[in-house]
Amino acid sequence: MSTDTFPAGRPADRLRDGDQPADRAPSAAARKAGGVAGWIDDRTGSAKGVNYLLRKVFPDHWSFMLGEIAMYSLIICLISGALLTLWFVPSAGHTIYDGSYVPLRGQQMSEAYASTLNISFDVRGGLIVRQIHHWAALMFIVGLTVHMFRVFFTGAFRKPRELNWVIGTVLALLAAIEGFAGYSLPDDLLSGTGIRAMEGFVQTAPVIGSYLAYGIFGGPFPGEAIIPRLYSAHVLLLPAILVGLFTAHIVLVAVQKHTQFPGPGRTNDNVVGYRVMPVYAAKAGGFFFIVFGVIALISALFTINPIWAYGPYDPSPVTAGSQPDWYMGAYDGALRLLPGWLEFSFLGFTMSLNIALGALVLLPLVYIVVGVYPFVERWVTGDDREHHLLDRPRNNPTRTGIGMAGIVAYSVFMFAAGNDIMAIKLGMSINDITWAFRIGLFVLPPLTFWVTKRICLSLQRRDRDLALHARESGRIIRGADGSFHERHDALTDHERWILVQHEPVEPLQLTPDVDENGVARPAARKDRLRAKVSHFYFKDAVNPVTPAELAAAHHDGHQAEAIEAPFDYEGIEGDSDHTPGTGGQGADTDAGRSEAAERGIGSASRLRE
Amino acid sequence: MNEQDSQPTGGEVTPTGEFGSGAVRLDQGHVIGDGGIPARFENPGFPPHPHRGTDLDEGAAKRAERVVGGLFILSVLGTLGFIVAYFAIDSDATVFVPGIGMTNALHLVLGLTMAASLLGIGLGAVHWAKTLMPDHEEVEMRHTMRSDAEHRKEFGTILGEGAESAHLTRRPLIKYAMGGALGLFAVPVILPVLGGLGPMPGDDLSVSFWNGDQEEDGKYPNKPLRLMRDPQNTPIKASEVTIGSVFHVMPEGLLDLEEHILEAKAKAAVIVMRLDPDDIKVQKEKDWGHQGIVAYSKICTHVGCPVGLYEQQTHHLLCPCHQSTFDVTQDCKVIFGPAKRPLPQLPITVDDEGYLISKGPFKEATGPSFWERGSA
Numbered sequence: 001m002s003t004d005t006f007p008a009g010r011p012a013d014r015l016r017d018g019d020q021p022a023d024r025a026p027s028a029a030a031r032k033a034g035g036v037a038g039w040i041d042d043r044t045g046s047a048k049g050v051n052y053l054l055r056k057v058f059p060d061h062w063s064f065m066l067g068e069i070a071m072y073s074l075i076i077c078l079i080s081g082a083l084l085t086l087w088f089v090p091s092a093g094h095t096i097y098d099g100s101y102v103p104l105r106g107q108q109m110s111e112a113y114a115s116t117l118n119i120s121f122d123v124r125g126g127l128i129v130r131q132i133h134h135w136a137a138l139m140f141i142v143g144l145t146v147h148m149f150r151v152f153f154t155g156a157f158r159k160p161r162e163l164n165w166v167i168g169t170v171l172a173l174l175a176a177i178e179g180f181a182g183y184s185l186p187d188d189l190l191s192g193t194g195i196r197a198m199e200g201f202v203q204t205a206p207v208i209g210s211y212l213a214y215g216i217f218g219g220p221f222p223g224e225a226i227i228p229r230l231y232s233a234h235v236l237l238l239p240a241i242l243v244g245l246f247t248a249h250i251v252l253v254a255v256q257k258h259t260q261f262p263g264p265g266r267t268n269d270n271v272v273g274y275r276v277m278p279v280y281a282a283k284a285g286g287f288f289f290i291v292f293g294v295i296a297l298i299s300a301l302f303t304i305n306p307i308w309a310y311g312p313y314d315p316s317p318v319t320a321g322s323q324p325d326w327y328m329g330a331y332d333g334a335l336r337l338l339p340g341w342l343e344f345s346f347l348g349f350t351m352s353l354n355i356a357l358g359a360l361v362l363l364p365l366v367y368i369v370v371g372v373y374p375f376v377e378r379w380v381t382g383d384d385r386e387h388h389l390l391d392r393p394r395n396n397p398t399r400t401g402i403g404m405a406g407i408v409a410y411s412v413f414m415f416a417a418g419n420d421i422m423a424i425k426l427g428m429s430i431n432d433i434t435w436a437f438r439i440g441l442f443v444l445p446p447l448t449f450w451v452t453k454r455i456c457l458s459l460q461r462r463d464r465d466l467a468l469h470a471r472e473s474g475r476i477i478r479g480a481d482g483s484f485h486e487r488h489d490a491l492t493d494h495e496r497w498i499l500v501q502h503e504p505v506e507p508l509q510l511t512p513d514v515d516e517n518g519v520a521r522p523a524a525r526k527d528r529l530r531a532k533v534s535h536f537y538f539k540d541a542v543n544p545v546t547p548a549e550l551a552a553a554h555h556d557g558h559q560a561e562a563i564e565a566p567f568d569y570e571g572i573e574g575d576s577d578h579t580p581g582t583g584g585q586g587a588d589t590d591a592g593r594s595e596a597a598e599r600g601i602g603s604a605s606r607l608r609e
Numbered sequence: 610m611n612e613q614d615s616q617p618t619g620g621e622v623t624p625t626g627e628f629g630s631g632a633v634r635l636d637q638g639h640v641i642g643d644g645g646i647p648a649r650f651e652n653p654g655f656p657p658h659p660h661r662g663t664d665l666d667e668g669a670a671k672r673a674e675r676v677v678g679g680l681f682i683l684s685v686l687g688t689l690g691f692i693v694a695y696f697a698i699d700s701d702a703t704v705f706v707p708g709i710g711m712t713n714a715l716h717l718v719l720g721l722t723m724a725a726s727l728l729g730i731g732l733g734a735v736h737w738a739k740t741l742m743p744d745h746e747e748v749e750m751r752h753t754m755r756s757d758a759e760h761r762k763e764f765g766t767i768l769g770e771g772a773e774s775a776h777l778t779r780r781p782l783i784k785y786a787m788g789g790a791l792g793l794f795a796v797p798v799i800l801p802v803l804g805g806l807g808p809m810p811g812d813d814l815s816v817s818f819w820n821g822d823q824e825e826d827g828k829y830p831n832k833p834l835r836l837m838r839d840p841q842n843t844p845i846k847a848s849e850v851t852i853g854s855v856f857h858v859m860p861e862g863l864l865d866l867e868e869h870i871l872e873a874k875a876k877a878a879v880i881v882m883r884l885d886p887d888d889i890k891v892q893k894e895k896d897w898g899h900q901g902i903v904a905y906s907k908i909c910t911h912v913g914c915p916v917g918l919y920e921q922q923t924h925h926l927l928c929p930c931h932q933s934t935f936d937v938t939q940d941c942k943v944i945f946g947p948a949k950r951p952l953p954q955l956p957i958t959v960d961d962e963g964y965l966i967s968k969g970p971f972k973e974a975t976g977p978s979f980w981e982r983g984s985a
């Protein structure tokens with residue numbers, strides 16, 4: 001969008017058509033920057049690419065910051081983690097603690113635990129780095145999860161972004177594993193209990209379980225191999241993959257250009273927002289410091305993982321209320337809910353589905369289901385177009401319902417991991433709470449789906465209502481014949497657009513099983529399934545108001561919301577033949593006041609290249 | 610031009626003959642107009658741009674400048690505070706924070722000054738961007754992701770010609786030999802990794818320290834061992850085990866091991882309780898105990914957490930990890946929770962001096978289930 005460079009008040013200075021503005025002399029700052037940039041460009045030729053990046057446009061919306069929170073938390077983890085490696089000793093070798101934390105002095109413990117105590121008590125500022133690392137890790141996974149919700153509910157995963165959705169899903173899975181490896185490293189009693197449980201899961205893998213466990217632990221549990229192995233995964237292997245995938249994720253965002261929410265002037269073919277230089281750089285760069293600052297603030301005030309309170313790991317003692325970090329909670333919760341009868345033996349072998357299902361199956365399953373969703377939805381809709389405009393969640397009630405049901409199912413598992421804490425805090429029976437979760441797992445997700453879908457449909461109907469009848473002004477007008485009606489304040493075209501911009505949808509029609517010659521079509525069965533699923537998605541779709549319907553609404557003062565065609569389009573705007581007060585219940589709007597001239601601006605934004 | 614994105618038009622409209630021959634009623638459901646009225650609304654274009662206070666009022670802009678500058682100065686002060694605190698505050702000093710409690714002063718001040726240092730920069734930059742930097746949104750056009758047909762075709766051609774000019778299609782020996790080589794080259798990398806990860810489990814999961822060291826003929830001595838308090842490592846007299854008491858136990862000699870103490874303990878940990886013999890409902894449990902004193906593996910049969918919670922009144926053992934509940938009066942049968950198998954019982958008796966000793970090892974593998982546990 002070109003802006004007026006020259007003062008409007010001085011017509012003599014204005015350029016005539018075809019004139020080129022004279023080059024202005026570069027400012028001192030520009031010359032200085034140009035000198036350094038010139039030096040680099042002479043050697044790399046990077047000016048063109050960098051210019052492109054600096055001029056890139058990013059749309060603005062608060063929900064786009066969620067991914068940024070994840071990104072910045074990851075960077076903070078990398079920085080603080082690099083510092084921790086300076087002091088942490090990744091060894092299960094035994095040592096006697098002689099540091100400054102008195103209660104544990106003289107105790108036998110692993111070097112990993114002793115060095116973590118050392119970081120917490122004897123390295124000045126070490127505790128704040130440790131706390132920032134742990135809080136940033138939690139924030140990273142919270143950020144990426146909520147970011148994932150945003151992408152899901154707005155349909156940002158649709159073509160061409162399916163690939164990036166899959167990359168993001170893998171990132172989410174790896175982040176959880178990275179987190180588990182990280183909080184297991186200090187080798188305190190709590191994390192040791194977590195590793196113990198992990199060994200238990202692995203051991204229940206059919207056929208190869210014990211071999212797998214002895215392979216991972218380098219012998220019997222706990223052994224001395226697991227700490228160095230987790231360490232190498234935590235600081236080298238997983239971060240390398242995380243950073244690589246994360247880079248690919250960001251590059252794809254830049255290449256595909258960010259999605260944007262629908263709005264006046266925003267189309268599927270443009271991207272409206274601020275250029276990187278200077279606005280977006282300042283906002284995004286500033287936001288990094290805000291995220292970092294908030295994490296530092298939380299770390300200063302709220303202690304996370306006080307490993308000194310747990311003591312060193314020993315397979316015999318245990319603390320009540322042993323919970324993993326939240327992102328592993330769902331799988332721990334699943335283990336609490338699965339009934340024991342799922343373990344059985346056949347042919348002399350033991351099959352422990354009560355454990356394998358919750359840990360070995362559920363964890364990958366969550367991410368597989370998430371990862372394939374875009375492909376399922378695309379199969380249902382058969383939509384092969386590129387989508388750069390986001391859906392408002394209400395405008396796809398079935399998807400929003402599915403997403404909410406999924407979140408609720410996950411949450412039931414997650415909160416089930418806190419059943420013991422709830423039992424204590426609420427003074428309730430743990431058995432009752434566990435049963436409530438077991439039942440909730442089957443009842444709550446379908447219920448959530450139904451409620452969410454209904455809410456979405458009502459919101460859509462309200463949007464329709466608003467678009468059709470505008471806002472009730474509260475002003476009652478008496479007509480010449482003594483009748484009363486309420487005046488409705490009109491929406492401007494810009495206000496209405498957001499309510500009517502989305503595409504109408506309808507379920508796929510079932511095609512006949514046989515073609516016109518009576519020959520069975522081989523694809524018929526698949527089509528039937530697809531039509532069924534499509535029906536599930538779209539059968540009760542509430543579609544946006546069309547101009548014809550708005551025209552009809554303007555006429556509903558006459559008779560039962562009907563109009564006699566022909567009706568010219570300008571009539572919607574002009575409202576010329578509308579006579580308020582001729583019917584009793586008529587809705588009267590000021591829609592006509594919006595100027596047709598404004599619609600002219602729209603044509604500029606729909607320029608296509 | 611994004612040809613995929615054309616507005617849906619007449620295709621969805623039921624043709625109704627002549628222009629304007631159909632009437633539209635709102636109670637007909639979703640209606641798309643015909644001829645005279647477009648099927649959908651058109652994007653009205655950008656709304657008028659509202660100006661910010663700082664655009665119109667130099668005073669407001671000055672204020673914004675001062676706020677941004679102030680925030681950056683706050684950051685500098687935070688950094689200076691951090692440096693001072695780092696050197697000035699004693700590591701052991703504590704301070705009371707309302708709502709949080711006693712906390713380490715150095716940690717608290719370092720965190721707060723660091724937060725001020727970071728938040729000053731962040732909030733300053735964002736406020737600057739929002740008040741003084743241009744607030745005109747710009748428009749960039751998108752292009753479809755797919756390359757144009759020419760480039761796609763060229764890509765196929767290059768690949769095809771490349772393979773052709775490399776004789777890949779004409780000389781199948783090379784093709785298949787290369788496929789085999791590439792398919793197998795990872796084996797030398799992976800095999801040592803797999804082979805070196807750890808030893809084979811053998812019967813290791815099925816025996817414990819209570820079995821004693823394996824002898825040359827592969828048998829275990831299964832000698833009686835005293836039950837020792839954990840962690841004091843002192844023997845327990847049967848008379849000390851009163852009704853309702855609970856003892857955490859490890860086998861005699863475990864701490865004398867030169868290494869692998871934790872590994873041995875992870876399988877051999879035992880919990881000892883005394884019940885009124887009349888409360889015990891299972892004869893085997895009575896037989897393997899001593900006057901109502903019974904010893905069970907402390908390692909949960911679910912995923913291996915220690916079953917550390919004993920309810921005196923109900924004689925239930927509860928695993929704090931996943932709440933499997935074992936009833937000690939019924940041979941530690943699972944009465945609630947995700948575990949399936951009862952805790953294995955350790956047969957015990959007393960020696961001449963009245964100390965509790967094992968009568969033999971566990972008769973089955975302790976700890977979590979595994980595939981071949983039944984066969985061992």
